[in-house]
Every structure is written in structure tokens, then in C-alpha cells.
Amino acid sequence: MNKLLSFPLTLIAAVTCLASCSAQDAPIDANGASSDSSGVSKSESEWREELPHMACFVLREKGTERAFTGDYWDHHEKGVYQCAGCGHALFDSDHKFESGTGWPSFFQPAEGASITEHEDDSWGMRRVEVLCSACGGHLGHVFEDGPRPTGLRYCINSAALKFEADSTRSEEIQGIRFD
Ligand SMILES: [Zn+2]
Numbered sequence: 001m002n003k004l005l006s007f008p009l010t011l012i013a014a015v016t017c018l019a020s021c022s023a024q025d026a027p028i029d030a031n032g033a034s035s036d037s038s039g040v041s042k043s044e045s046e047w048r049e050e051l052p053h054m055a056c057f058v059l060r061e062k063g064t065e066r067a068f069t070g071d072y073w074d075h076h077e078k079g080v081y082q083c084a085g086c087g088h089a090l091f092d093s094d095h096k097f098e099s100g101t102g103w104p105s106f107f108q109p110a111e112g113a114s115i116t117e118h119e120d121d122s123w124g125m126r127r128v129e130v131l132c133s134a135c136g137g138h139l140g141h142v143f144e145d146g147p148r149p150t151g152l153r154y155c156i157n158s159a160a161l162k163f164e165a166d167s168t169r170s171e172e173i174q175g176i177r178f179d
Pocket of ligand 1: 084085086087088132133136
């Protein structure tokens, strides 16, 4: 991706969505709630009350946090990354890798994770958006320039994630040498 081109677009998106997240009611359907097949259904105003501002901006407004600013791009503990909106397990630390992008990056979703992918043509770019299937929250995008074994790079916003440490696994890997 062309960073010079994408930066101003990201900034515009951030300003637009921040205003929308904090000030106005987003459009809602006839039932007053956003809903999906798996049943986590809340109105946009309920989401805004429950979620931290940045999580709301990413999950509900499809925003993107600035690179190198989130909690998890340089996070190396063992455990599971859950959806910050609904708590569903989405990614596993075993599948995380150093992408150098400033966003947490995974080469595959956690086993059994409910993730939806669909094509996103916004901002003049064709990308594949990644969403939490349970609550419909926007997580980030998936690109085909990741490492083996999948060749995929799930580029996910830290603000869309909530890390749950697995102390058992941390102890297990202490005896392993990386050299
Ligand atoms: Zn969710």
C-alpha cells in the first residue's frame, strides 16, 4: 500500500468517524438495533455507552487506529485476543507475527473463531474487511502478503481486541530456546 496516499485518507476517516462516534446517532434499523445471525444485538447508542471511545470508533464506525499507537502491535504474551465488543475469541498469540506495520498481525484466526470477511471498496482501494461474526464489529483487513503457512496477514486494530493471558502456556514455553 502507498503510505503517502493512505495517510491523509486515514486521517480524514479518523476525523469523520470520531465526530460521528461521539456526537451523532448512527443510522439504526427498524428495530432500533444492529443485529446479525449470531444474536449479539445492541443499538448503536448502547455500543457507544459500553465501549471505550477508540473501540467504538474501530468496531462500530469501521475506523482505523494510527499505526504504532495501539496496545497490542508490540505485545508478546501468550493467550487469546478476544473481540473488545462481545468477548468472542478471535485470534491466538501462537499465530501472531512481527509485520512491522504498527498493527497487531496474525497469519490466521484462532481455531473455531467466528470471523466474517468481505470485500471493501472504500477509499478507492479493494481490500478484504475482517469482522467479528458474533457482533458484526469491524476488526481490520486481511491481505495476501503474510508469512507461511497461510500467506495471509490479518491486520487488526488493537482497539478492537481485548487480550486474555494464558499463564499456563507462558510457563510451558520458558524451557524452549529460540536460537
Ligand atoms: Zn464481537
